[in-house]
Amino acid sequence: MKIALVNCLNLPEPDIDEQPMLDALAAAGYEAQTAAWDDDSVDWSQFDIAVIRATWNYFENPTGFVDWIDRVATQTMLLNPPATLKWNLHKEYLCELSDAGVPIIPSVFVDRYMSLDVQEVVGQEGWSKIVIKPTVSAGSFGTKSFDLSAGDGEAAQAFFDEMIAQRDMMIQRYMPSVDTVGETALIVIDGQLTHAIEKRPRFDDQDEEVYLREDISDDMRAFAKQVLDAAGKDYLYARVDVIPGDDGSMLLSELEMLEPSLFFPYSSPAIEAFVRAIEKHQP
Numbered sequence: 001m002k003i004a005l006v007n008c009l010n011l012p013e014p015d016i017d018e019q020p021m022l023d024a025l026a027a028a029g030y031e032a033q034t035a036a037w038d039d040d041s042v043d044w045s046q047f048d049i050a051v052i053r054a055t056w057n058y059f060e061n062p063t064g065f066v067d068w069i070d071r072v073a074t075q076t077m078l079l080n081p082p083a084t085l086k087w088n089l090h091k092e093y094l095c096e097l098s099d100a101g102v103p104i105i106p107s108v109f110v111d112r113y114m115s116l117d118v119q120e121v122v123g124q125e126g127w128s129k130i131v132i133k134p135t136v137s138a139g140s141f142g143t144k145s146f147d148l149s150a151g152d153g154e155a156a157q158a159f160f161d162e163m164i165a166q167r168d169m170m171i172q173r174y175m176p177s178v179d180t181v182g183e184t185a186l187i188v189i190d191g192q193l194t195h196a197i198e199k200r201p202r203f204d205d206q207d208e209e210v211y212l213r214e215d216i217s218d219d220m221r222a223f224a225k226q227v228l229d230a231a232g233k234d235y236l237y238a239r240v241d242v243i244p245g246d247d248g249s250m251l252l253s254e255l256e257m258l259e260p261s262l263f264f265p266y267s268s269p270a271i272e273a274f275v276r277a278i279e280k281h282q283p
Contacts (some may be wrong), residue, residue: 002047003049004032004044005053006036006054008057011056022034024274037052038061038064044076045076049076049077049278049282051079051278054259055258057138058259059134069086079236079237081233088258089136091109091136094254102227105251107170107173109169109170112164113164118148127148130146132160134163134170138259142163183198184213184220184243185263186224186241187267187270188239189236189273190235195212197211197213197263198210198212212266228240233257238256241254
């Protein structure tokens with residue numbers, strides 16, 4: 001079986017999962033290689049499976065990326081499946097999950113070109129510190145935090161006005177737990193929660209700090225299942241990013257089913273589960 005691990009021509013940062021995936025697939029007897037979604041010279045029909053991994057520039061041309069998904073899906077098997085990838089591309093999926101009963105970080109979504117008074121909205125919501133970011137993004141692109149109680153209102157409005165002219169945006173409450181415990185990334189491979197990573201959120205041009213979480217609570221397992229059941233999407237891999245709310249209960253930060261880092265160097269069982277899951281999807 002010939003497998004493509006799909007990335008992009010110019011990676012904005014190294015993909016720590018790439019070599020473990022290549023090594024594990026080769027050890028299992030498969031022919032695996034990386035191939036860039038934005039490389040027009042790639043013949044995708046030569047692959048039995050193409051696994052979306054580090055397509056981290058897709059937000060620069062989301063329409064082109066969706067067109068690529070539709071085109072390549074006629075030539076090979078895409079994992080995650082096309083419907084899952086396209087659903088997960090725009091962060092308004094959080095609204096759908098919230099409607100299904102999943103607690104999310106308090107958020108306001110704003111369509112491109114819409115005018116909005118940031119201070120008025122933040123005042124109505126009862127927030128003071130906020131995060132403004134695009135609804136189609138990767139990494140920390142276009143993500144900034146502002147403390148309106150410290151006089152950041154004018155800067156927040158200027159940043160929002162600049163960005164909303166280019167793309168859909170969202171405003172979220174900055175959760176105080178970001179500065180204490182941070183986020184937990186729950187990595188799920190083919191329905192199995194394999195490991196968890198503690199993360200400190202990053203903003204424009206910041207590096208990400210990550211640590212392996214030694215234990216995964218039953219509550220975390222139940223929450224990950226709740227989120228994935230509510231999404232109702234087929235998947236090979238998923239990452240459920242959670243953060244404590246004010247009362248300590250879990251809130252969903254993001255459900256990553258497109259191109260998340262899966263932190264394979266931190267978990268040998270996870271990479272083994274990844275290979276087994278691909279084997280199950282052999283065409």
